[in-house]
Structure formats: structure tokens, C-alpha cells
Amino acid sequence: MLNRRQKHILLKFFSMFSVVRGYNILVVMIAQYLTSVYILAHDTPVKAVVSDLNLLMLVLASSATIAGGYIINNFYDSEKDLINRPIKSRLDKLVSQNTKLSFYFVLNFLAVVMASYVSFRAVIFFSIYIFGIWLYSHKLKKLPFIGNLTSAILTITPFFAIFMYYKNFETVIFVHAVFLFLMISMRELTKDLENIKGDIAQNYVTIPVAYGEKVSKIMLTVMAVLTLVPAYFLLFKYDVGHMDLFFYLSAFLLLVFLVLLWKSNAKLHYLILHNILKFIILAGVFSILLIDVQVILNRI
Numbered sequence: 533m534l535n536r537r538q539k540h541i542l543l544k545f546f547s548m549f550s551v552v553r554g555y556n557i558l559v560v561m562i563a564q565y566l567t568s569v570y571i572l573a574h575d576t577p578v579k580a581v582v583s584d585l586n587l588l589m590l591v592l593a594s595s596a597t598i599a600g601g602y603i604i605n606n607f608y609d610s611e612k613d614l615i616n617r618p619i620k621s622r623l624d625k626l627v628s629q630n631t632k633l634s635f636y637f638v639l640n641f642l643a644v645v646m647a648s649y650v651s652f653r654a655v656i657f658f659s660i661y662i663f664g665i666w667l668y669s670h671k672l673k674k675l676p677f678i679g680n681l682t683s684a685i686l687t688i689t690p691f692f693a694i695f696m697y698y699k700n701f702e703t704v705i706f707v708h709a710v711f712l713f714l715m716i717s718m719r720e721l722t723k724d725l726e727n728i729k730g731d732i733a734q735n736y737v738t739i740p741v742a743y744g745e746k747v748s749k750i751m752l753t754v755m756a757v758l759t760l761v762p763a764y765f766l767l768f769k770y771d772v773g774h775m776d777l778f779f780y781l782s783a784f785l786l787l788v789f790l791v792l793l794w795k796s797n798a799k800l801h802y803l804i805l806h807n808i809l810k811f812i813i814l815a816g817v818f819s820i821l822l823i824d825v826q827v828i829l830n831r832i
Contacts, residue, residue, distance in 0.1 A: 547626035548635070551606050552599040559817060560598060564591050564694055566820040571705060572698040589646045590697060593658050594690035596643035601665035601686070603636040608669045615730035650697070657696070661689055676739045680724070684717045704770045711762040712816070718755050719809040721748060726802035749793055756786045778819035782812045 565582070573581050581587065606613070606624060613621040640662050647654040665686055673679040688709065695705065724731065724738040725748055731738050740748045763779045766772050772779070789808050796802055 543626055547624055548632075550620060551624050551627065551632060552602045554599075556602075557595050557598055559814060560690055561591050561595055563817040563820075564594065564690060566817065567691060568694055568698070570820050570823050571708065572694060572700045586650045587694065587697065589649045590654065590693050591690075593643040593646040593650075593654070594693055596639045596646065597658055597661055597665065598690065600636045600639035600643070600662065601669070603632050603639070604666055605669045605673075607632060607636075612727070612730040612734040612736065615733055616727040654693075657693060661686075661693075664689075674736045674738075676737055676742045680717060680720045680739065683720045684713055687716045688713055704766070704772075707762045707765050707770065711759060711766065712813070714755055714759040714762070715809060715813055715816070718752055718759070719806065719813065721752055721755075722802060722806045722809060724748070725796075726799055726806055729799070745797070752793055753790055756790055759786060772823055774822035775819050777822065778816060781815065785812055 565587075568587060569578055569581050607629060610621070610624075610629075613624070643658050643662065644655055647658040664682070668679070668682045668686060672682045691709070691712075721739060725740050725745060728738070728740045728745075730736075731741050739751065760783060763783055767776050767779050785808055789805055792801065792805055792808075796805060
């Protein structure tokens with residue numbers, strides 16, 4: 533049995549884990565390695581990619597920066613989250629704001645230190661990334677369109693870091709990136725619909741607040757249709773192996789998403805839609821393994 537002090541420490545750990553969304557960071561780390569192995573460095577032996585210390589430093593620097601980003605975002609959104617996510621907010625408050633901010637600065641410092649192992653350009657890159665996250669959390673997220681665009685860009689930035697490391701400029705990579713960017717943009721706008729009550733209360737001028745739910749639904753419909761364009765090219769113009777199963781599944785789920793979207797009018801409905809998009813993105817990460825199963829077996 534745990535004593536009171538041990539329980540307190542455990543609760544603090546889970547609180548901080550909730551603040552930095554450790555599960556999301558783990559998914560990003562896995563996605564960065566899978567992208568490196570299967571797409572960006574597909575001609576390099578798996579062992580060489582996995583054991584590359586520079587890549588590890590970039591992945592860890594990305595993780596530290598993202599964790600810091602979640603902390604500063606939590607700091608600025610604490611009042612809004614009391615309305616939109618009351619249960620999570622209560623868990624997050626088990627760690628004081630001062631502790632969170634201290635951890636934020638430590639994480640950003642570690643990110644820069646790890647980036648310095650790779651190169652000075654990596655230091656500049658992550659310094660700009662850290663500043664971009666702060667600017668988004670402090671100012672930009674309250675602005676319609678700009679906030680959504682910035683959030684989507686910041687979300688795919690960790691992949692841009694390893695993209696620049698490998699300098700692989702194959703067209704198929706850009707098509708994958710467009711698909712991911714559109715999916716993330718849809719998720720951000722759906723999240724705004726889900727959180728509209730808290731945004732109004734805290735004077736966040738998001739797209740649903742400024743232009744209404746109908747305009748937001750039209751925009752989501754247009755983005756869903758646009759998402760089918762890179763999906764089409766990846767299915768019929770490029771060799772993605774058995775990952776084609778994912779793109780067929782995502783097309784079907786997007787159709788379900790659109791049907792439900794135009795019937796939605798409550799927070800619970802938008803939460804379901806948000807989870808559909810999160811599932812597509814998560815499934816996309818692990819479906820990278822399906823590009824060519826034999827390749828990884830032959831390259832180990």
C-alpha cells in the first residue's frame with residue numbers, strides 16, 4: 533500500500549503527465565522514427581537510422597519543445613479549460629502554476645541543448661519553434677484563421693525538423709505532408725466547435741465564434757473534399773504499398789464525418805467528430821508500417 537506522501541507524488545506525476553499530454557508526445561516520437569525509416573531515409577538500413585544519435589537528439593528536442601508548448605498553452609488556457617474540460621482541469625491544477633512555468637523553462641533549455649549537439653542551425657530552428665509556440669499560445673490562438681493555420685503548422689514542425697535533416701525532397705513526401713496538414717487543420721477547427729462555449733466566455737475570437745457554426749461546417753466540408761486530393765495521388769500515383777488500406781479507410785471515415793457534421797449541434801457531437809479525426813491521424817502514423825512490410829525485414 534502507498535503512504536500519503538507516495539500517493540501525493542503519484543498524483544503530481546499524473547497531473548504533469550496530463551498537462552504535457554505525454555501520450556501525444558509518445559505518438560509524435562514514434563511517428564518521427566517511422567517517417568524516418570520508411571519515407572525520409574528509406575534507402576538507409578534500419579539499424580543506421582535507429583542508432584543515429586543526431587536523429588535521437590532531434591526527436592528528444594522536439595518532444596521537450598512540444599511538452600513545453602503544452603505547459604505554456606495550459607498556463608494561458610487555465611480559465612477556459614475550467615469550462616471546456618472541467619475534469620482534466622482539476623487534475624492539471626494539482627501542480628502549481630509556478631512549478632509548471634519552471635518546468636517549461638527547463639524543457640526549453642534542454643531542447644536547445646539537445647539541438648546544439650546536432651548543429652547551430654538546429655539551435656536556431658528550435659529557438660524559433662519555441663518562440664512560435666509561445667506566440668501562438670499568448671496571442672495568435674485567439675485570432676480566427678491565423679490561430680488555426682499557426683496551430684496546424686506548429687503541429688507538423690517536428691516532422692519538418694527531420695525532413696531538413698535528411699534533405700529528402702521527393703514529391704511523395706510533400707503529398708503526405710499536405711494530407712497531414714489538412715487533417716490537422718480539420719481537427720483544429722472541429723476542436724474550436726467543441727470548445728465554443730469556453731471561447732466565448734474568455735473572448736477567444738475563433739472561426740465558430742466570429743462566423744458561426746454553419747460557416748465552420750462549410751469550411752470543414754471543403755477541407756474534407758480537399759483532403760481526398762492528396763489521398764487520390766497517394767493511392768493511384770505513388771507506391772504506398774499496403775498503406776493504401778489506410779487511405780481507403782480514411783476516405784470512408786471522412787464521409788461518415790461529413791454526414792455526422794451536418795447533424796451536429798452539441799458539444800458531445802463535436803467531441804465525437806474530433807475523435808474521428810484523431811483516430812484517422814493516429815491510424816495514419818502506424819499505417820506507415822504497411823508501406824512495405826518486407827522492406828523492414830530485409831533492412832534490419
